[in-house]
Amino acid sequence: MTLDISPAARDALARWLDSQRALKGASPNTIDAYRGDVLDFIVFLTLHHAEPQGLAPLARVTTSDMRGWMARLRMGGASSRSVARKLSAVKSFYRWLAEREGYEPTAVLSARAPKFQKKLPRPLTEDAARAMIGTVETQARDSWIGARDAAVVTLLYGCGLRISEALGLTGRAWPFGDSLRILGKGGKERIVPVLPVARRAVETYLRLCPYPVEPDAPLFRGARGGPLNPRLIQKVTEQARMQLGLPASATPHAMRHSFATHLLAAGGDLRAIQELLGHASLSTTQAYTAVDQVHLMRVYDACHPKA
Template sequence: MKPTILAWEGHLAQNRRRSVHTVRAYVATAHRLVEFLSGHWGAAVTGERLTALTAAELRAFLAARRADGLGNASAARELSAVRAFLDFAVGAGTTPRLTGPRVKKGVPRPISPDEAVALAEDVADSAAEPWVAARDWAVLMLLYGAGLRIGEALALTGAILPLGATLSVTGKRQKTRIVPLLPQVRAGIEHYAALCPWPIARDTPLFRGAKGGVLDAALIRRAVQAARVRLGLGDRTTPHALRHSFATHLLGRGADLRALQELLGHASLSSTQIYTAVDAAHLMDVYRNAHPRA
């Protein structure tokens, strides 16, 4: 099945435009499925054998994965990857369908505007050099001020300079959207660009690591983790929480759900609707804290 898995990997990356992380995870699932079936059947796995795959055999694979400690959410993603691979390998509609485990959608945990700014300031204050401080501030302000995913921010190139009132962002599946730039965010990026010791050409990364390469997202995550400990913020205060906060605060100020969908780059409105639950949760917190009978 190696040629089939290799072809599927190319299909995911080129035709489906899946992210690098998604491609890696889906391909790993395909290898796990083939390895399991090979042991289960005691024979090599072929396309012909896969067409005869039963629901019971799929359940056995998922049971083995659950025995490895997979939770409901991970098991649901594993089943989704298996379905996609089998549809590619033997044809859509020919594989058995199973009902995946129920996954309770978690409500994002936003932080307040003051906490978002304090977090970015603390990360910047802890940087070893002024240009690194300016870089980290600019990245975190893009997440909170423009709602970017961290991967989207780090994928920006020098082509965005000079900055205008809006920014063109390429998100998941290579979809492009336009987001407005707050003056504070624009000033942060321009300050970083002025201090950066590396030349920023149109075709080079905007945000650089210490040696001039592409900035690793893990560095930002670790800096945020250290800052949240110093500030006493919750464990869910991550770079992505800044994007959640961007969405929640806009919705709380009356932003239209469709407009928010465009700003976040969500393919489906259902992905954006989760923020209505966030806003409702905030209203309930205010009610409980303020009402004398609550």
């Protein structure tokens, strides 16, 4: 289908994606999603109008075209969340085109995304987070592997790291100081404090680990000495949450959610939490305020002396 797209449209898409990488630091996965979403839109227009969509036809998009595209997505089984994401990518592309080509983007920018229920982060309680770390450590047959798994999960909860960020650490990062320099999504760097308990957990793992700490090698090793597969951490946390009777939402990423939610509940500043998590937008971090409000309402409902 993409063969029907004119070279000019393909070039414009490539230049827009380059701008997203350079100016917004979008990650490779985000760039791939953007490319697919906008290509899907252009292919739809090609079939809808039975002609290749160059820059001139793209400028003639109508409100009817937008409705037809979104209707086709829904008929194809796309969820409201997915349609909203695709529409957001197309709008961003058209804003960029409008600035450079003088397009009138009103038909695209005025298209309304379908409403959907935003998923709130599902953190663990403080006791459950501690129990998760302790249970993960006792599951492995080899003590060094148990210490390794506990150290990784401790970093997720104690520093708010993504699992990819924790497993991306190399021996060059050790020994930890009071803070860690983390390379996050889109190549963005941030500094996160390291709690003594997290430092001790990693120290215990490295003392037991049969493989040496090497500057360019992964800090967290698999059983054969290679990079640790994130699926193994997902598996041990799954086993631990079943043993503890925790919900299916008790995943490695939930430890990061718990880090943010517990900081907020203790009076942490939202902007500071945004920096610690490496969120590009404050609106992403604000989801944790909704979680905290939900918790407060549950406490209210459970404890208020109703008449």
